[in-house]
Amino acid sequence: MPDVKGELRPLDTRPGETRPAAGAGLLFLREEELRAAQDLLFFAYRDFTGAADEVLAGLGMGRAHHRALHFIGRNPAIPVSDLLAILHITKQSLARVLTALVEDGYVIQQQGQTDRRQRLLTLTARGEALERQLFERQRERLAHAYREAGAGAVDGFRRVMRGIMDGDARQYLDRGSR
Amino acid sequence: MPDVKGELRPLDTRPGETRPAAGAGLLFLREEELRAAQDLLFFAYRDFTGAADEVLAGLGMGRAHHRALHFIGRNPAIPVSDLLAILHITKQSLARVLTALVEDGYVIQQQGQTDRRQRLLTLTARGEALERQLFERQRERLAHAYREAGAGAVDGFRRVMRGIMDGDARQYLDRGSR
DNA sequence: TAATTATGGCAGTAATGTTGACGTAGCTGG
DNA sequence: CCAGCTACGTCAACATTACTGCCATAATTA
Numbered sequence: 458m459p460d461v462k463g464e465l466r467p468l469d470t471r472p473g474e475t476r477p478a479a480g481a482g483l484l485f486l487r488e489e490e491l492r493a494a495q496d497l498l499f500f501a502y503r504d505f506t507g508a509a510d511e512v513l514a515g516l517g518m519g520r521a522h523h524r525a526l527h528f529i530g531r532n533p534a535i536p537v538s539d540l541l542a543i544l545h546i547t548k549q550s551l552a553r554v555l556t557a558l559v560e561d562g563y564v565i566q567q568q569g570q571t572d573r574r575q576r577l578l579t580l581t582a583r584g585e586a587l588e589r590q591l592f593e594r595q596r597e598r599l600a601h602a603y604r605e606a607g608a609g610a611v612d613g614f615r616r617v618m619r620g621i622m623d624g625d626a627r628q629y630l631d632r633g634s635r
Numbered sequence: 636m637p638d639v640k641g642e643l644r645p646l647d648t649r650p651g652e653t654r655p656a657a658g659a660g661l662l663f664l665r666e667e668e669l670r671a672a673q674d675l676l677f678f679a680y681r682d683f684t685g686a687a688d689e690v691l692a693g694l695g696m697g698r699a700h701h702r703a704l705h706f707i708g709r710n711p712a713i714p715v716s717d718l719l720a721i722l723h724i725t726k727q728s729l730a731r732v733l734t735a736l737v738e739d740g741y742v743i744q745q746q747g748q749t750d751r752r753q754r755l756l757t758l759t760a761r762g763e764a765l766e767r768q769l770f771e772r773q774r775e776r777l778a779h780a781y782r783e784a785g786a787g788a789v790d791g792f793r794r795v796m797r798g799i800m801d802g803d804a805r806q807y808l809d810r811g812s813r
Numbered sequence: 814t815a816a817t818t819a820t821g822g823c824a825g826t827a828a829t830g831t832t833g834a835c836g837t838a839g840c841t842g843g
Numbered sequence: 844c845c846a847g848c849t850a851c852g853t854c855a856a857c858a859t860t861a862c863t864g865c866c867a868t869a870a871t872t873a
Contacts, residue, residue, distance in 0.1 A: 491778060492709065497808075499705075536819080547862065550861055592669075599669045599672050599673075600669060606798050609787070613789065613790060614675075618675040618780075619679075619780075622675075622678040622683075623678075626678040630674060697829070724830070728829065731829080751838080
């Protein structure tokens with residue numbers, strides 16, 4: 458565990474909490490660094506999703522609808538089971554939003570050709586339009602962040618984010634799409 | 636709203652990747668890049684929070700409790716209003732988890748000295764222990780990601796994450812702590 | 814044919830969030 | 844000093860999103 462990352466920050470302005478006394482200085486710095494990452498993930502995710510939430514609220518939908526739209530859009534003709542595996546939610550939770558999306562004409566279900574039990578999910582033109590509208594809100598933030606941070610930073614961002622997620626999520630991302 | 640985008644998307648098996656599509660090549664790549672970032676944020680956040688959720692479930696608590704513990708831990712003697720501003724939830728939503736945390740002895744409320752209307756929130760030793768237990772789960776992932784990605788990547792990660800969040804979130808992070 | 818798989822559906826529950834209204838104590842400015 | 848604002852608490856009602864468990868159907872597979 459090479460966590461010898463000396464920077465010697467004498468802690469912030471406050472003297473309290475988590476006083477490991479003396480020799481744990483380096484260890485403490487590393488911890489602060491990781492706690493700061495917790496903050497980053499919280500705020501970035503909060504504001505990133507918040508951008509789309511505003512639009513969704515006006516349509517009587519929530520984040521769950523957006524997530525479904527997003528992954529169906531990126532994986533046309535995706536079977537329900539694959540979508541469940543991506544979202545890590547239960548069948549019933551997905552069914553709720555999926556029913557709404559189909560009824561409102563955002564998604565169509567088609568019977569699978571190789572396996573006729575499957576209901577392959579695809580966005581309609583209407584669904585693509587909505588997904589795009591939601592994407593545009595988030596796009597602004599991302600484009601801003603990417604532009605401001607620069608190409609090298611973006612690569613680092615990608616690498617760290619991949620490292621945080623589970624192996625099967627990385628695997629999913631690696632396989633192009635389907 | 637430009638939803639001219641009729642049914643014309645014949646590329647069934649593979650949506651993105653190397654779609655020249657005439658002169659819009661560069662623009663398209665940029666879009667794919669940003670959509671990939673949506674994926675990254677979803678999976679990283681999903682698995683990052685999931686790590687702590689396992690512990691929380693065993694204690695009959697949820698993410699909301701963890702978020703409160705985290706920010707109280709990082710800001711001892713924080714007034715309720717400040718915590719509300721960080722979490723972006725309503726007073727009532729916070730009150731629910733806060734009541735539980737106080738009743739279970741994880742958090743103490745102390746009257747403010749300069750402004751006696753304030754209830755300053757601080758973790759008890761028990762609260763610190765729980766927060767630490769939750770942190771440890773996430774720490775593994777973060778440490779793994781940071782180690783694997785390298786110091787340069789971590790810097791890029793930080794810069795991009797900061798770019799995604801709102802200005803006031805950046806401001807909060809910049810002020811050290813309180 | 815029997816077992817498994819993919820999917821759908823129903824019932825009930827929990828966690829988290831919302832709005833709106835009301836109350837109380839304490840601070841602050843004219 | 845009083846009026847008004849602020850910080851906080853609380854109650855009621857409701858929506859979204861998640862969960863578990865159970866049952867059903869159709870299609871694939873061994």
